[in-house]
Amino acid sequence: MRLSRYFLPVLRDVPKEAEIASHRLMLRAGMIRQQASGLYSWLPMGYKVLMKVQKIIEEEQNRSGAVQLLMPTIQSADLWRESGRYDAYGKEMLRIEDRHEREFLYGPTNEEMITDIFRTYVKSYKDLPLNLYHIQWKFRDEVRPRFGTMRSREFLMKDAYSFDLDEAAAVKAFQRMFVAYLRTFRRMGLVGIPMRADTGPIGGDLSYEFHVLADTGESGVFLDKDLLDKPVPPADTDFRGDLDPIFKDWTSLFAATDEMTDEAAFRAAVPEDKQLMARGIEVGHIFYFGTKYSAPMKANVTGPDGKDITVHMGSYGIGPTRVVPAIIEAMHDENGIIWPVSVAPFEAVLINLKAGDADTDAACDKLYAELTAAGLDMLYDDRDQPAGSKFATADLVGIPYQIILGPRGLKSGEVEIKHRKTGERETLPLANAVERLKGLIEPQRMNDI
RNA sequence: CGGAGUAUAGCGCAGCCUGGUAGCGCACCUGCUUCGGGAGCAGGGGGUCGAGUGUUCGAAUCACUCUACUCCGACCA
Numbered sequence: 218m219r220l221s222r223y224f225l226p227v228l229r230d231v232p233k234e235a236e237i238a239s240h241r242l243m244l245r246a247g248m249i250r251q252q253a254s255g256l257y258s259w260l261p262m263g264y265k266v267l268m269k270v271q272k273i274i275e276e277e278q279n280r281s282g283a284v285q286l287l288m289p290t291i292q293s294a295d296l297w298r299e300s301g302r303y304d305a306y307g308k309e310m311l312r313i314e315d316r317h318e319r320e321f322l323y324g325p326t327n328e329e330m331i332t333d334i335f336r337t338y339v340k341s342y343k344d345l346p347l348n349l350y351h352i353q354w355k356f357r358d359e360v361r362p363r364f365g366t367m368r369s370r371e372f373l374m375k376d377a378y379s380f381d382l383d384e385a386a387a388v389k390a391f392q393r394m395f396v397a398y399l400r401t402f403r404r405m406g407l408v409g410i411p412m413r414a415d416t417g418p419i420g421g422d423l424s425y426e427f428h429v430l431a432d433t434g435e436s437g438v439f440l441d442k443d444l445l446d447k448p449v450p451p452a453d454t455d456f457r458g459d460l461d462p463i464f465k466d467w468t469s470l471f472a473a474t475d476e477m478t479d480e481a482a483f484r485a486a487v488p489e490d491k492q493l494m495a496r497g498i499e500v501g502h503i504f505y506f507g508t509k510y511s512a513p514m515k516a517n518v519t520g521p522d523g524k525d526i527t528v529h530m531g532s533y534g535i536g537p538t539r540v541v542p543a544i545i546e547a548m549h550d551e552n553g554i555i556w557p558v559s560v561a562p563f564e565a566v567l568i569n570l571k572a573g574d575a576d577t578d579a580a581c582d583k584l585y586a587e588l589t590a591a592g593l594d595m596l597y598d599d600r601d602q603p604a605g606s607k608f609a610t611a612d613l614v615g616i617p618y619q620i621i622l623g624p625r626g627l628k629s630g631e632v633e634i635k636h637r638k639t640g641e642r643e644t645l646p647l648a649n650a651v652e653r654l655k656g657l658i659e660p661q662r663m664n665d666i
Numbered sequence: 667c668g669g670a671g672u673a674u675a676g677c678g679c680a681g682c683c684u685g686g687u688a689g690c691g692c693a694c695c696u697g698c699u700u701c702g703g704g705a706g707c708a709g710g711g712g713g714u715c716g717a718g719u720g721u722u723c724g725a726a727u728c729a730c731u732c733u734a735c736u737c738c739g740a741c742c743a
Binding site: 230234251326357361363373374499502536601603605606609633 | 677678738
């Protein structure tokens with residue numbers, strides 16, 4: 218993508234409403250624009266990151282055996298009356314009336330709707346286990362939206378719903394999502410730490426939140442440091458096999474939010490040199506809640522003995538529109554964002570130091586074509602701007618690698634590659650640039666870790 | 667929902683107290699010179715001063731009402 222033809226409205230000044238780093242940087246890097254309290258447009262650069270995050274989530278959901286579909290944002294109130302939540306949900310739910318004065322709502326979650334779909338089509342125990350998920354916009358009329366898209370009213374959520382014959386099978390479904398989540402966050406360059414959690418208003422028995430450590434996190438968390446370095450289950454993990462050892466391995470180490478434990482309990486349970494008290498951003502939440510919705514909504518299947526069985530359900534959420542700022546909170550410096558390659562809006566930016574100079578333009582155009590042909594997701598800064606301005610923009614928006622070419626390098630046949638994360642620079646022959654950059658980037662895509 | 671605050675050009679701000687031609691920096695446009703860390707000079711464009719009502723010869727400025735947004739506290743992917 219040629220930057221001169223792209224839409225990247227970076228800001229030099231910091232908008233005053235932004236309090237935390239990720240919000241400031243998302244505004245400055247031209248990723249989002251606030252349209253009203255808790256409502257955001259995703260500008261091209263931001264949207265591109267969001268789509269990469271979404272793609273990783275989809276790949277890992279699919280890998281674990283979940284099946285993607287798409288449900289509408291607007292739901293009928295009648296469905297929510299069946300579960301009793303229409304009245305229970307309160308003001309957080311945005312209620313809407315259509316022209317015929319029928320009652321609707323903008324979905325804050327989809328348990329009722331997915332249960333309705335399930336009960337309509339699935340009639341036999343032979344069709345289980347089943348896990349259906351979608352990625353769709355949700356609306357929760359938060360009392361106080363804040364921190365940009367970290368806590369917005371309209372937000373994107375991946376929500377998966379599992380259906381099983383009994384609790385033992387449902388726990389297996391829960392563990393599949395548990396493993397999928399470990400891999401999902403890792404692939405985004407994050408350490409997503411599972412923590413025992415309160416089941417809250419959704420109710421149920423078994424619940425883990427996944428947290429990313431960041432100073433600006435909204436939750437206080439207590440954990441065993443060993444969790445930070447734990448390798449996640451590999452891509453060839455057998456999701457149809459027994460995941461209990463993995464689950465036990467991860468959950469045997471202490472990790473809980475301050476809602477579930479206190480410092481004294483933590484101190485007593487964890488050796489002193491392993492204790493870590495920090496703050497965390499909740500980026501995912503998984504629940505097992507049994508027959509809470511299936512019973513009132515009559516989601517039954519026929520068992521082997523011909524009798525009805527009420528299915529056991531779980532729900533599993535990740536908020537991509539929260540994950541994006543969480544990644545920024547975890548990875549930035551005073552110059553801007555530092556994207557991991559796997560979710561970076563572009564993998565590298567080619568900086569033409571003297572746009573308008575015929576020789577430099579020709580060399581850069583050629584290099585850009587070669588880099589693109591090599592399968593790299595490239596941004597090409599071909600604007601007629603001072604070098605310093607281009608470097609500052611590249612640093613701010615956080616592209617992992619800058620490949621820098623100007624008249625000086627052209628004369629000596631050399632280009633420079635700057636690593637955004639470390640600040641390290643290397644000079645190499647122009648002819649080697651494509652292979653070198655490919656070699657740096659490809660292993661970091663983490664498609665099959 | 668309680669408490670505090672803000673609203674003037676795309677962004678950041680001054681002007682308001684003490685009413686009298688709406689300003690600064692960045693960004694934008696034109697020209698020339700620059701060109702390896704947010705360039706320089708010269709010229710230029712852009713505003714219902716959040717909205718309404720009132721006071722006044724005259725309101726960004728004073729008064730009242732409303733709205734939007736932000737921050738601090740209890741809930742949530």
